Amino acid sequence: MTAAPADLADLIVDRPDVSDGAALWRLAKESGNLDLNSSYSYLLWCRDFAATSAVARDEDGEPVGFVTGYLRPDRPGTLLVWQVAVDAGHRGRGLAARLLDALVERIADERTVLCVETTITPGNTASERLFASFAERHGARVEREVLFDREQFPDGPHDPEVLYRIGPLAATSHSR
Structure with missing residues (x-):
């Protein structure tokens, strides 16, 4: 689904549910740069990890990120943070950053969040920029180290996964 550009204010960010699993799988597939997991895994993710995930919905309630x-x-x-994906028609306007900030804020309302980690393959400049700007907005340092080297992947050629550790985060605990 490639939507016409919409104002970010028209989008709603909330928790995913199982009915969103197929759309998340499709968004990951269409992203062109994510490792695509099975559709089953996205359904399970929306069931078991909804509290630590976020979805952006358009005015029709359809997931766009x-x-x-x-x-x-x-x-x-x-x-x-396992995966971040935004529909092509909504890219370049800060939706990924909004999703990430909203997710951390929602989790921090219930518990202390000291650090965000993610892995990024070398050359994924969009993700590198997203997480660098997240660190800046949250007054945090970024540490990088190779988490999984290319030889560790059993299913063929895979770029290394570099761990980005962002923290400590400023003012993101439930005791604010």
């Missing part, structure tokens, strides 16, 4: 994430079990103050 999403952020999926989870709180790391061994570091419950760390939100790992």
Whole structure:
């Protein structure tokens, strides 16, 4: 779905639900730069990780962007952002940043969020810019290190995944 450009104010950001799974899969597929997971995984994600994910909806309620994430079990103050995707007709206007900020704010209303982590493959400048600007808006440092090198991927050639650790975040705990 490529929509006509709409004002970001017309979009609603909320939690995904299972009925959004197919749309999230489609957005990931059409992004052209995300590793596409099975459609089943997007359905499960919308069921099991809705509290740590966000979806942007257009005026018809259709998903036009999403952020999926989870709180790391061994570091419950760390939100790992798994994927970010925005429909082609809504790109370039700050929707990904709005989704990311809204998600962190929503989670921080319930618990302390100290850090955001994500992985980015080298050369993905859109993601690099998104997370650098997120760090700047939240007064946080960015640390980078290779998390998974290309040899670790069993299913063929894959660029390394560089871990971006962003934190500590300013004023993002439920005790604000």
